Amino acid sequence: MRLVDTHAHLDEESFDAERTEILQRAAQQGVVAIVTIGTLLSTSQRAVELAVRHREIFAAVGVHPNYVTQASDADWIAISRLAREQRVVGIGETGLDLYWKTVPLDLQREWFRRHLALSRELGKPVCIHCREAEEPVLEELRRAAAEGPLRGVMHSFAGSLETARECVGMGLSISFSGILTYKKSAALRELARQIPHDRLLVETDSPYLSPQPVRGKRNEPAHVRMTAETLAEVLGLDLEQVGELTTINANRLFALSLA
Ligand SMILES: [Zn+2]
Structure with a gap:
């Protein structure tokens, strides 16, 4: 039984004190790999450090749309350089994100385009956050897809069927949290x-x-099994089948x- 947690923020300070236990609990639930995701230059650097130190951890580097006002052009250059490292598997x-309404949309779009271009340049998949912003996200994706198929994932998908279909049509995967x-x-x-x-x-x-079973508590990679269980029920498959299927897809x- 294998699972991959394709999106976690393991750099979070709340994990520091018990990271070894968290990785052990994940392994006990069949989690063979975890992609830890950066949200700024600092957390992207942390993600890469963790990926270098732990065989089962891989990194993605970038700037989250909610934080783009906190990032500089120099930060982007540093992230573009980090992105080339071997342990970095995603952008x-x-x-x-139009939920928080704190960051101007134009600035978010500009950073999104940078990530999409870097993803294409390096051939590493892009990890896409979309919150109450389906139409502008689709606009940017269509623009990028005009230059060739996209490689990436709509992370923690909670949008419409039409959006999911269009994303799949452009080459993207759909990740459920x-x-x-x-x-x-x-x-x-x-x-x-x-x-x-x-x-x-x-x-x-x-x-x-x-x-749901642990709702309200801090989440950790071991819990990806609960989401896989729900997905298995939905698809009418065994947990092992869904684990294997999603692991092969993530790999x-x-x-x-x-292996
Ligand atoms: Zn995230």
């Missing part, structure tokens, strides 16, 4: 059935978005070189 987290397990997410579970099996991924987004997308 992001990037995307657009603990949101899939919530009682109110019946429409999302229905949507999951419509996604081609070779584009399905699972993630925790830990320390956020704990699945291919992020080029993790899993």
Whole structure:
């Protein structure tokens, strides 16, 4: 039984005191790889450090749309350099966020485009955050897709079926987080059935978005199994089958070189 947590924020300070235990608990649940995601230059550097130190951890580097006002052009140059390192398997987290309304959309778009261009240049997949911004995200993706198929993932997907279909059509994968397990997410579970099996991924987004059984507690990579269980129920498959399917997909997308 294998699982990959394709999106976690392991650099978070709240993990520092018990990182060894967290990795052990993840391994006990079958988690063979974790992609830890940067949100600024500082956390991207931390992500790479963790990936260098731990065989099962891989890094993605980028600036989260909510933090682009805190990042400089020099930071971007440093991130572009970091992105070339061997342990870096993805670009992001990037995307657009109109939920918090704290960062001008034009500036978010500009940073999103930088990430999409770097992803294409390096052939490393882009990790896309989309919160209450489906139309502008699709606009940017269509623009980028005009230059060739996209490689990446819509992380913690909670959008519409139309959006999911269009993203899949442009070459992207769809990743489900603990949101899939919530009682109110019946429409999302229905949507999951419509996604081609070779584009399905699972993630925790830990320390956020704990699945239903542990909702309200801090999330961690071991809990990706709960989301995989829900996905298995939805698809009418065994947990082991969904684990294997999503692990093969993650291994291919992020080029993790899993055996
Ligand atoms: Zn994230």
